Amino acid sequence: MTFSAFLFQALNGLSTASGLFFIAVGLSLIFGVTRIINIAHGSLYMLGTYIAYSFATKIGGVFGFWGGIVATALIVGVIGALIEILLLRRIYRAPELFQLLATFALVLVFNDMALWIWGPEDLLGPRAPGLRGSIEVLGRRLPEYDLFLALIGPAVLLILHFALAKTRFGRLIRAATQDREMVGALGVNQAILFTSVFALGAALAGLGGALQVAREPANLATDLVAIGDAFVVVVVGGMGSISGAYLAAVIIAEVKALCIGIGVVDFGFITVNFSKFTLVAEFLVMAAVLIARPYGLLGKPQGAVRSIAEPEEPIRPATPMLKMLAVIVLAGLMGLPLLAQTQPYLLILGIDVLIAVIFATSLHFIMGPGGMHSFGHAAYFGLGAYGAALLVKWLAVPMGIAIAAAPLVALAGALLFGWFAVRLSGVYLAMLTLAFAQIVWAAVFQWEGFTGGSNGVIGVWPPPPFDKAWVYFVLTLLLTVIAVLLLRRFLFAPFGYAMRAGRDSPLRAEAIGIDVKRVHWLAFAIAGGICGIGGGLFAFAKGSISPETISVGRSIDGLVMVLLGGIQTLTGPIVGGSLYAILQDTVMRQTEYWRALLGIIILVLVLAFPQGIVGAFAALWRKRGGGP
Amino acid sequence: MSTRHLYLALAVAVGLASQASAQDTIKIGELNSYKTQSAFLDPYKKGMELALDEINSKGGVLGKKLELVVRDDGTNPGEAVRVAEELVTREGVVMIAGTFLSHIGLAVTNFAAQKKVFFLAAEPLTDKITWQNGNRYTYRLRATTYMQTAMLMPAAIAAKKKRWALVYPNFEYGQSAAENFKTLLKKAQPDVEFVTEQAPPLGKIDAGAVAQAIDDAKPDAIFNVLFGGDLAKFVREGNTRGVFKDRPVVSLLSGEPEYLDPLKDETPVGWVVTGYPWDKIKTPAHTAFVDAYQKKFSDYPRLGSVVGYVTIKSIAAGIAKAKSTETEKLVEAFAGLQLDSPFGPFSYRASDHQATMGAYVGKLALEGGKGTMVDFKYVDGKDVLPSDADVKKLRPAEAN
Amino acid sequence: MSVLELRKLSKAFGGVRAVNEVDFAIQPGEFLAMIGPNGAGKSTCFNMINGQLPPDSGEILLDGQNIAGLAPRAIWRRGVGRTFQVAATFSSMTVIENVQMALLSHSGQTYKLWRPVAAMHRARALDLLGQVGMQDAADRPSRELAYGDVKRIELAIALANEPKLLLMDEPTAGMGARERNGLIELVKRLVVERGISVLFTEHSMDVVFAYADRIIVLARGRVIADGNAGDIRDNAKVQEVYFGTGKTFAEQHGVTP
Ligand SMILES: Nc1ncnc2c1ncn2[C@@H]1O[C@H](COP(=O)(O)OP(=O)(O)O)[C@@H](O)[C@H]1O
Numbered sequence A: 001m002t003f004s005a006f007l008f009q010a011l012n013g014l015s016t017a018s019g020l021f022f023i024a025v026g027l028s029l030i031f032g033v034t035r036i037i038n039i040a041h042g043s044l045y046m047l048g049t050y051i052a053y054s055f056a057t058k059i060g061g062v063f064g065f066w067g068g069i070v071a072t073a074l075i076v077g078v079i080g081a082l083i084e085i086l087l088l089r090r091i092y093r094a095p096e097l098f099q100l101l102a103t104f105a106l107v108l109v110f111n112d113m114a115l116w117i118w119g120p121e122d123l124l125g126p127r128a129p130g131l132r133g134s135i136e137v138l139g140r141r142l143p144e145y146d147l148f149l150a151l152i153g154p155a156v157l158l159i160l161h162f163a164l165a166k167t168r169f170g171r172l173i174r175a176a177t178q179d180r181e182m183v184g185a186l187g188v189n190q191a192i193l194f195t196s197v198f199a200l201g202a203a204l205a206g207l208g209g210a211l212q213v214a215r216e217p218a219n220l221a222t223d224l225v226a227i228g229d230a231f232v233v234v235v236v237g238g239m240g241s242i243s244g245a246y247l248a249a250v251i252i253a254e255v256k257a258l259c260i261g262i263g264v265v266d267f268g269f270i271t272v273n274f275s276k277f278t279l280v281a282e283f284l285v286m287a288a289v290l291i292a293r294p295y296g297l298l299g300k301p302q303g304a305v306r307s308i309a310e311p312e313e314p315i316r317p318a319t320p321m322l323k324m325l326a327v328i329v330l331a332g333l334m335g336l337p338l339l340a341q342t343q344p345y346l347l348i349l350g351i352d353v354l355i356a357v358i359f360a361t362s363l364h365f366i367m368g369p370g371g372m373h374s375f376g377h378a379a380y381f382g383l384g385a386y387g388a389a390l391l392v393k394w395l396a397v398p399m400g401i402a403i404a405a406a407p408l409v410a411l412a413g414a415l416l417f418g419w420f421a422v423r424l425s426g427v428y429l430a431m432l433t434l435a436f437a438q439i440v441w442a443a444v445f446q447w448e449g450f451t452g453g454s455n456g457v458i459g460v461w462p463p464p465p466f467d468k469a470w471v472y473f474v475l476t477l478l479l480t481v482i483a484v485l486l487l488r489r490f491l492f493a494p495f496g497y498a499m500r501a502g503r504d505s506p507l508r509a510e511a512i513g514i515d516v517k518r519v520h521w522l523a524f525a526i527a528g529g530i531c532g533i534g535g536g537l538f539a540f541a542k543g544s545i546s547p548e549t550i551s552v553g554r555s556i557d558g559l560v561m562v563l564l565g566g567i568q569t570l571t572g573p574i575v576g577g578s579l580y581a582i583l584q585d586t587v588m589r590q591t592e593y594w595r596a597l598l599g600i601i602i603l604v605l606v607l608a609f610p611q612g613i614v615g616a617f618a619a620l621w622r623k624r625g626g627g628p
Numbered sequence B: 001m002s003t004r005h006l007y008l009a010l011a012v013a014v015g016l017a018s019q020a021s022a023q024d025t026i027k028i029g030e031l032n033s034y035k036t037q038s039a040f041l042d043p044y045k046k047g048m049e050l051a052l053d054e055i056n057s058k059g060g061v062l063g064k065k066l067e068l069v070v071r072d073d074g075t076n077p078g079e080a081v082r083v084a085e086e087l088v089t090r091e092g093v094v095m096i097a098g099t100f101l102s103h104i105g106l107a108v109t110n111f112a113a114q115k116k117v118f119f120l121a122a123e124p125l126t127d128k129i130t131w132q133n134g135n136r137y138t139y140r141l142r143a144t145t146y147m148q149t150a151m152l153m154p155a156a157i158a159a160k161k162k163r164w165a166l167v168y169p170n171f172e173y174g175q176s177a178a179e180n181f182k183t184l185l186k187k188a189q190p191d192v193e194f195v196t197e198q199a200p201p202l203g204k205i206d207a208g209a210v211a212q213a214i215d216d217a218k219p220d221a222i223f224n225v226l227f228g229g230d231l232a233k234f235v236r237e238g239n240t241r242g243v244f245k246d247r248p249v250v251s252l253l254s255g256e257p258e259y260l261d262p263l264k265d266e267t268p269v270g271w272v273v274t275g276y277p278w279d280k281i282k283t284p285a286h287t288a289f290v291d292a293y294q295k296k297f298s299d300y301p302r303l304g305s306v307v308g309y310v311t312i313k314s315i316a317a318g319i320a321k322a323k324s325t326e327t328e329k330l331v332e333a334f335a336g337l338q339l340d341s342p343f344g345p346f347s348y349r350a351s352d353h354q355a356t357m358g359a360y361v362g363k364l365a366l367e368g369g370k371g372t373m374v375d376f377k378y379v380d381g382k383d384v385l386p387s388d389a390d391v392k393k394l395r396p397a398e399a400n
Numbered sequence C: 001m002s003v004l005e006l007r008k009l010s011k012a013f014g015g016v017r018a019v020n021e022v023d024f025a026i027q028p029g030e031f032l033a034m035i036g037p038n039g040a041g042k043s044t045c046f047n048m049i050n051g052q053l054p055p056d057s058g059e060i061l062l063d064g065q066n067i068a069g070l071a072p073r074a075i076w077r078r079g080v081g082r083t084f085q086v087a088a089t090f091s092s093m094t095v096i097e098n099v100q101m102a103l104l105s106h107s108g109q110t111y112k113l114w115r116p117v118a119a120m121h122r123a124r125a126l127d128l129l130g131q132v133g134m135q136d137a138a139d140r141p142s143r144e145l146a147y148g149d150v151k152r153i154e155l156a157i158a159l160a161n162e163p164k165l166l167l168m169d170e171p172t173a174g175m176g177a178r179e180r181n182g183l184i185e186l187v188k189r190l191v192v193e194r195g196i197s198v199l200f201t202e203h204s205m206d207v208v209f210a211y212a213d214r215i216i217v218l219a220r221g222r223v224i225a226d227g228n229a230g231d232i233r234d235n236a237k238v239q240e241v242y243f244g245t246g247k248t249f250a251e252q253h254g255v256t257p
């Protein structure tokens, strides 16, 4: 790579950076003020591209294109405001992170909505009127539109910076970012503030999406790609810092451009194709930044967010009623193999449900009582699954040993990553766990010779008698019950109390001799290890394992399960995991627009049970005076 | 194992109570990544419906109507396997078909062998499905990565270029296409140099940087495997930056309407591609297909339509030949099964279970502001596939 | 030998010298009050002694050993208990579980994974709760308690490791006069019974003058006076810091700042 080629790639990077900045800045503002992790932000960006496409093609010309971009930003801003008013406002008092569930449902709904309105095909918009050509720089051709993008990013950054510094609205946003309660105390109408911030953030996302219309086709997969990028940029830059967001966008875009520019390098003993690193470059950057600077490049430590939700009830040993319910459910499950002849699918679905229960319960262990919101729990599921599958593939070990090894592999991974993760807290911890999961995913994806790359490992089937669904079901049931009871036992033991102590008040916990970081680290490892059991079972249940099992989507599934069931209850994840697994199965079968249907069902559940399903029933129970 | 006996006894009791009623249809299970690959699979589904109508209006197969049970596979191998199990165990389908992405196809292929279920892989292109990971129960319709690459080789060799650049999506399909291309071209032209390889992540290409990096490597020619949104971005950036100027480009799948049509007036003229010029194929078989398709859906067919259509036609032909829906009989019936398609007659090879349905190779051109193919010809799959003896060596012993 | 001795202890935040070369010592069984206007540096002092903040310079000698810069949990293990200005308890636990947690930690059982907490150290925890008069509330969720009661729980927690030194930062903040006297009386009694040394801050001069064995006055990060109630009452510097010139504690009698 020559020096001028390097410089030119750096210039390319700046236009990409502007794109990243637009996705990220709105998310950062919204999180800063409302503390909501808006997963639907990528969907707003995607809608931006689609709407701008419609303007540019239906009206057309200079006005249709440029006017369309402005109009798109406004329309998406209005959509954002509506989301806040109609949905989020109703659930601000729910336990933290619950709003995430609602915005996740919106992702599903918006995606199918776009499919319904614009159809399945990629829609490539026209080139930008006035900026169709290219200019000559360093002996190369730079598209005029790229130059325009490279400039508009910093321009919007300046405008925002100025607006935040000089206007009353801007000062309010900054104050709220520092201390949410204080703004409430100042007598500012919080509802209006939140709505306007949501609208502004959404409009910026819409603008970002609209600006891409001349560069890339509107595409139904954009939403998840965009939200992934946005998270990374926001966290690297520092939550709530708009200059940080731009800085992070530039760094990430430049690292990627550099990887692409370097291309294939032959080191003599090994040939490395650097372009393949773009798969994970941003997550490597994020992990490095968070380990060195726990609050991102320009972020400040956040004041502890005092949750406005009802605090958690003390945990109590199972009541006779709950015990009886558990026995009935267990008896029912033990009876399922009776249906092996007539309803064989029930067993297969049952295996999946049980594995989901292990996944959700182990995540809940650290998320609920531990207060560590892991956004990368799928990593440990995947490590368990791959650990088992690779042992079979390379060493031909029997299934028993492979399944026993699964939690150990996951435990090792969780010990390693957890050590870094517990040094952070809140959303930064969440993002670091996400980064680690992505790194595991990329390693599995890239290390073809060992892991089978994108194909994964195939042909990991259980030997007889476990090849019969009902036998495997019984095995899964047994391990699930052990896993769930083990985690429950830990929670009622001193270790579980110490973990909750560290969550409730790290200050007090440290002052009575508890090494909070160490306790949380070990808890993280335990959760990872237990999750690995689920992974091992999964590999043999499906006969194969592929990188998808470690994907962000899978980690988010885990969050959804825990939140659906109710994060503040111990049985919540069991119910949430089961329900989500069954819902996915039935909904996927019912309709062409199954995603929207799933989204709507989740929305209904969110609005009906703002504390999760079990949480809501528990609250009802308490209100009635704890029953007879 | 006394519990087991207890279970069995009870199972029989329960089973008697709910015996399935007599079947008057033949159920076919189909699973695919409808949500995430809808550009291809929407037309594909329509193609299936058309074939189903035609078959059933003529009385079905073996005196029974064909019934299609369609499922989304969640674009995830694990989920696909569960869906396949659901189709087999709950819906009681006699066979399964479908899948799009290579790794999902492979997972289902493996499932088919394990559960001894007949599987017709419709679209996934990876060679492994019929070769390295091939098995007794799996057949595949679509022309493979190897076949399509081989179809392009004459053009690549004729270009007489020494320095080649490769760009492909970083997953099974892209990687194996690149490997095939390098191997085949090296064999024909030993002094060839591969000056750069760009492997952007699927669906996330940073097109400006990639196009520039290719230009900076100063290749004489380019081999492209990108498709879908990645392709559109790459083409626009490459056009603006003059990357394709005076450089022959050989490209997989880019002539398929699914990927070509979104490019509109940006269509990179002169690329040699595999594809499907639907409006220019005038064989009677194809014309009849297009007419029927347009009549039913008021839309033109994409390549997916043909694949969906032929998938169902293959299944009907296979069942008719087997005179049964039993798995083992189907496996045997598909070996050497001959049938007609809109592309002409083809067969399923007994040696590697690969269909010989070919593809069209030609040059991209712009006509009336839209992309199309010119100077194209149909390349029959059997002309590019290795010999029966060769593929036998590629397949695991137990698959043959 | 003193239980605790501070030598030239200093801490600055940015330009603010919150604590500036502070020296003083506590004797075994001494009930020592630290007073001073808001922002004088009292909490900062406490935070350095219990390890929450590392000092910029100076020494903190506990039984003659320098503990400056150690982690809070290490200092706690050496027998220093503490309550916070803003009470900190474990809100998701019952009252007794809060105390049990401290007892578990004290007996090195934090990492035990098997036996349920419910049966562990319950008697001892009830006993401690009894000492602070909270036995009846043992099984109530701690988050439901009134603020004054939370302060008592904190005290019970702080006593769990049988400390030789107890640090109490404004233990009576937010309490009414009667409750306040009750609590301090309770602490005083514990000091006498167990021979614990207590360092506490307090706004009510009545309480301080009535109960403290000795009083230290802090102003702008420096110790400006150190002595018994009489000495402090008559100290001109102290009067100036508190009231400006001309007024005395005598004239303010009955009024708490
Ligand atoms: N964490 C901190 N960061 C910056 N300044 C602080 C911090 N803690 C205390 N201060 C400052 O140090 C000084 C002493 O505070 P503090 O010890 O809380 O006083 P007191 O407890 O006597 O009221 C005050 O000026 C306060 O503003």
Ligand SMILES: [Mg+2]
Pocket: C042, C043, C044, C085, C169
């Ligand atoms: Mg204070």
